[in-house]
Amino acid sequence: MANMNMMQQLIYYYQQNGAYVLSQFSRHFLISIYGVLFAAVIGIPIGILIAHHSKLSTTVIAIANVIQTVPSLAMLSIIMIGLGLGVNTVIVTVFLYALLPIIKNTYTGMLNVDPSVLDSGKGMGMTRWQVLRIVELPLSLSVIMAGLRNALVLAIGITAIGTFVGAGGLGDIIIRGTNATDGGAIILAGALPTALMAIISDLVLGWIEKKADPTQKKA
Numbered sequence: 001m002a003n004m005n006m007m008q009q010l011i012y013y014y015q016q017n018g019a020y021v022l023s024q025f026s027r028h029f030l031i032s033i034y035g036v037l038f039a040a041v042i043g044i045p046i047g048i049l050i051a052h053h054s055k056l057s058t059t060v061i062a063i064a065n066v067i068q069t070v071p072s073l074a075m076l077s078i079i080m081i082g083l084g085l086g087v088n089t090v091i092v093t094v095f096l097y098a099l100l101p102i103i104k105n106t107y108t109g110m111l112n113v114d115p116s117v118l119d120s121g122k123g124m125g126m127t128r129w130q131v132l133r134i135v136e137l138p139l140s141l142s143v144i145m146a147g148l149r150n151a152l153v154l155a156i157g158i159t160a161i162g163t164f165v166g167a168g169g170l171g172d173i174i175i176r177g178t179n180a181t182d183g184g185a186i187i188l189a190g191a192l193p194t195a196l197m198a199i200i201s202d203l204v205l206g207w208i209e210k211k212a213d214p215t216q217k218k219a
Contacts, residue, residue, distance in 0.1 A: 009185030010192075017189075021173065025193050028169035031087060031162060032155040032197075035094025036102075039151060043099045044144065047106025048132070057107060064100040072097065072158050080165050090162035090169075097158055098151035105147025109140025142213035149205035156198045160190075170194045 004012060014021060050057040070078075075093050083089045113136050121131045163171035173190030177183035 006185055006188070010188050013185055013189045021170075021189060021193065024168060024170050024172055024190075025197065028156070028159050028171070028194070029197060031090050031167060031169060032094060032152060032159045035091045035159075036098045036148065036151050036155050038091070038095045039098035039102050040148060042095075043102030043147075044106050046099075047103045047144075048110060048136075050103070051107050051110035061100075061104060061107070064103055067096050068100045073161060073164070076161065076165055085166040087162075087167045089165045090159055090167040093162075094155040094158050098155055101147045101150040101154065102144075103147075105150075106140070106144050109143030110136055112143065113139045142209050145205060145209040145212050149202060149209060152201050152205060153198050156194065156201065160194055170197075 046060060050060050067075075072093065075096065076089060079089050079092050083092060117135060117139070118131060121135045126134065159167075159169050160171035160174065162169050163175050170190045170193055174187050174194075177186030177188075177190065180186055
């Protein structure tokens with residue numbers, strides 16, 4: 001590899017370690033997905049709750065903001081004290097960082113629903129649950145999807161440092177490159193799939209977000 005340029009070294013690395021890179025890619029993606037899914041399960045109901053109880057919104061969003069300001073490596077270290085090394089520590093870290101965009105977008109989406117539409121639903125005799133299920137959630141779905149989109153892209157970046165607590169993922173390849181004497185190609189071998197994963201996730205969720213937007217649907 002000494003006589004090869006950077007691109008040739010990168011291609012050679014993929015040829016020799018393709019199965020390993022693919023396994024770390026899938027591991028990285030699954031860790032990110034699990035963290036965001038858990039955050040969605042908790043964050044969306046919290047967003048709905050604070051949209052209907054505005055007095056709670058300032059406190060809840062402030063707490064989520066505080067979590068977001070803690071450096072990710074420091075957060076990993078704090079959680080590692082309780083959970084130890086491994087995947088669970090990274091999933092919990094991703095979960096905590098993904099809460100803010102999900103809660104905030106759910107809250108914003110619910111507030112942006114036209115009050116006249118809500119009044120129409122209530123005038124038709126809908127219960128509070130029916131108004132939420134039939135009117136509010138469908139109309140705010142595109143904004144909620146935007147929060148999930150931001151959360152997943154953020155999660156993919158955070159998962160990359162999970163290698164420091166033994167979680168594996170593409171960050172493991174990047175760290176191997178930094179420890180090697182001439183490891184530029186190895187660093188790229190981990191960084192490029194990470195960037196590609198974030199871009200594809202953003203594009204797919206962006207497409208879903210547009211499809212979920214009621215203003216984009218033809219009458």
